[in-house]
Amino acid sequence: MEFNDVYDHERVTRKFTNRKVNEKVLARIVKKAQESPSLLNSQPWRIYMVTENALSSLKREVKQQLDENVKPHEDFATTLSLNWDSYPSQNMAAVGATLPYFFHNKMDLFKDANDTMFNAQAVAYLTIPRSSPAWSVFDLGILAQSIMLLAIDEGLGVMPAHSMVAYPEIVRKYGQIPEDELVGMAIGLGYKDKLAEVNDPKFFPERLPFEKVYKLVK
Numbered sequence: 001m002e003f004n005d006v007y008d009h010e011r012v013t014r015k016f017t018n019r020k021v022n023e024k025v026l027a028r029i030v031k032k033a034q035e036s037p038s039l040l041n042s043q044p045w046r047i048y049m050v051t052e053n054a055l056s057s058l059k060r061e062v063k064q065q066l067d068e069n070v071k072p073h074e075d076f077a078t079t080l081s082l083n084w085d086s087y088p089s090q091n092m093a094a095v096g097a098t099l100p101y102f103f104h105n106k107m108d109l110f111k112d113a114n115d116t117m118f119n120a121q122a123v124a125y126l127t128i129p130r131s132s133p134a135w136s137v138f139d140l141g142i143l144a145q146s147i148m149l150l151a152i153d154e155g156l157g158v159m160p161a162h163s164m165v166a167y168p169e170i171v172r173k174y175g176q177i178p179e180d181e182l183v184g185m186a187i188g189l190g191y192k193d194k195l196a197e198v199n200d201p202k203f204f205p206e207r208l209p210f211e212k213v214y215k216l217v218k
């Protein structure tokens with residue numbers, strides 16, 4: 001695909017079909033994403049691609065936690081400040097206020113999608129060392145963006161979701177991730193279920209007005 005086509009398709013997919021993703025495609029995506037820039041070429045990341053039986057077991061245990069109302073406890077929440085400044089808070093509040101609107105009061109679609117891990121057929125768990133500067137979180141974000149754009153170019157749908165790192169001990173267990181790494185983010189991958197209502201473009205949220213985020217200084 002042309003770059004702008006790939007970029008224009010970067011919308012999240014909240015329901016994937018049961019079609020598996022070829023292992024070679026997954027490896028190709030991550031191998032290319034490794035070319036992403038990082039501070040002093042530190043490449044702080046590791047990528048654990050969880051699929052098949054490991055992923056099914058992981059999903060089952062996550063569902064148990066949800067059923068038992070276990071409070072989410074992401075690794076980043078324990079290491080980074082959880083306080084938001086008023087600017088992103090207001091943006092999130094605006095989204096929160098309109099989410100039922102975007103979802104046409106079908107918030108159960110949104111919740112079910114998250115609770116079933118979007119039926120993702122592969123989940124890329126992205127980690128950095130437990131002892132990391134904030135720069136490494138920035139680097140990990142760049143890597144995540146590279147993975148998503150490359151995956152879209154391969155015809156896949158992508159689903160970055162912090163809800164999939166809510167129970168890091170389960171991710172560690174099934175992803176075979178060492179204790180000294182932080183489970184930063186997860187990207188669900190698979191083929192978009194075009195018939196699923198939750199994927200309907202009518203749910204795509206808008207962005208802030210350009211003038212609000214951009215300032216040209218001369």
Ligand SMILES: Cc1cc2nc3c(=O)[nH]c(=O)nc-3n(C[C@H](O)[C@H](O)[C@H](O)COP(=O)(O)O)c2cc1C
Nearest residue numbers: 010011012013014114160161162163164185204205
């Ligand atoms: C770091 C990060 C975490 C996210 N976590 C979730 C999540 O847990 N559940 C979810 O449904 N969407 C999640 N999203 C998706 C955002 O809600 C979505 O990107 C945003 O609303 C804009 O929608 P769009 O990407 O389809 O344009 C996450 C996105 C990012 C970048």
